[in-house]
Amino acid sequence: MITYALKRSILAILVALTVSMISFSLLYISSDPAIAMAGETASDADIEAIRELYGFDRPIVVQYWEWLKKAASGDLGKSYYFRTDVSHLIAERLPTTMTLGLCAIIFAIGLAVPLGVASAIRPNSIIDRVSLFLSVMGQALPSFWFALILIVLFSVNLRWLPVSGSDTWQHFVMPTIVLGYYAAPAIMRLTRTGMLEVLSTDYIRTARAKGLRPPVVLFKHALRNAIIPVVSLAAVQFGFMLGGSIVVETIFALHGAGFLAWESITRNDLPTVQGLILAFSLFYIILTLIADLINAWLDPRIRIG
């Protein structure tokens, strides 16, 4: 297990380096940062001055190396727009996004896995139909529309929950539901298919032939094997929630990292975008690493070659 974890961690670091390289060069190719910073009315001389001041005239490899060295020590540069440290900016916004993402993925798993298991036990039963309906809805409803419906219902009419902001836990209830409900269908369907497949295997027949009680057969012998692909999917979806929750964050005025990323892209605020991309991809990499480690713990065939 330790060997596997070590190997997998080294791989994760290499992936992180590659991703940082790609994101760094991609942004430099897409636009000239000096022109972006100087503004539309600047003269050629001004642009040239900015280029020298910020070191944009040096070779790209050197710039990357400088940036990486600083990034490793937590210095991601200054935001062109806010004139403050990018790391500070991200540290300020990330907790909101993390809280939202974590709540949403827990909500999604908590909703989807039991429903998926229940529908697999009795395929084509009422509970299976209901969960199919719920997952089709979840996939078809645009999240902005679903969010507005929730606001009208719970904030405007019933007055149970605040409309927007991020001060108390109540502020996170509706965004969690909207974001989580969007992620739930895929998890639900994957759990259902996985369980159906595992329940028809020989080793489940063996477990039944040994006289084990149905809950033991179901949760010990079947779910453990069926949940493996679900873990990987949930990790990817969690990562997606961190970067892709812009719509939800905007509607509920949760000023999280997703919202900041979108703002910074429209403002051509390069250091912030870079810093965010680095933060998001690091999270992705950490999440997939955790998912792989969980799977290795679940499945000895991964752990012991």
Place this chain on the structure above:
Amino acid sequence: MADQVLNVENLSIDIPLSGDILHAVDGISISVNKGETLCIVGESGCGKSLTSLAIMDLLPQKAVRTVDKLELNGSSILNYSDRQMSDVRGSKIGMIFQEPMTSLNPSFTVENQMVETLARHRNIRGKEAKKLAVQMLEKVGITPAKQRLKQYPHQLSGGLRQRVMIAMTLLCEPELIIADEPTTALDVTIQAQILELLTRLQADFNTGLILITHDLGVVAKSADRVAVMYAGQIVEEGSVYEIFDNPSHPYTRGLLSCIPVPGKIKRGEHLGSIPGMVPSLIGEFTECRFAGRWGDTLGKEEENIAHLVPIEGVDYAFLVHGTTDHVVRFCCNSCLKKSKSKISKGVN
């Protein structure tokens, strides 16, 4: 009978299909005594495996089981609830499956899977359970047993896994073991070892054994009694000697003639086979179940004309040579004629 472990009378299994019914098993009766091995032989799809699952009440949800009597040790388990049945499974009746490669859960160690059976049926846990597991692994010839306990199924070979399955099944000392083609997925040398192990342990524990197979070599080696199944019915049943010496149903003769005998078969000569296919079991039979399956191989051995004594009340069922231990059943007049047997009248 006091030492009768299992008694099944008139078992049928129907599987409803869209608009039709598949009669997978059609009114079969079997019984097994303590320490006895009953071999159920037949082609693929004749209903052997379903029969074993029906005894365990583990049929697929769609399948419908009807049975007149289902007795374990003389008491009926026919109307047992799911809960009561799960107490019987694994503790009174143990089952060994065909596919050792997939019959063990890949996510748990051998120890985990063995010990959970003990905890479930005999309430033995911890060190005591582990000790019993080690002893049982040693009994089935697995060494070093302690290390093997810690391993996962994918680290074991097919033969070892089947040994683990056998050890697991024997842990609760069941009175009946149903082994569904336990050696089919293994290579020939391992087959012989597993079979030898199974029959030895069966003798040690004095358990009844139902051995399901399509391999007549296996039957000859291990059976006390044989039931030949064809298209959901038992066509011939008797002691292993009776079946091999006096095969009376043309299908049994066909099966036996498929065994290549060294010295008897000449170079370039075709090996024996039964022509045609197993009939479809969907819907009712309108013609003979063996239609299209009579080849030259069937009824070749005319010197072995059997003397059949009709059994009263059952159509086309006979005692061979009047031996109560040897019963043959025909599906219609046509296959009765093909058997080229002499029928005596009114003798009991």
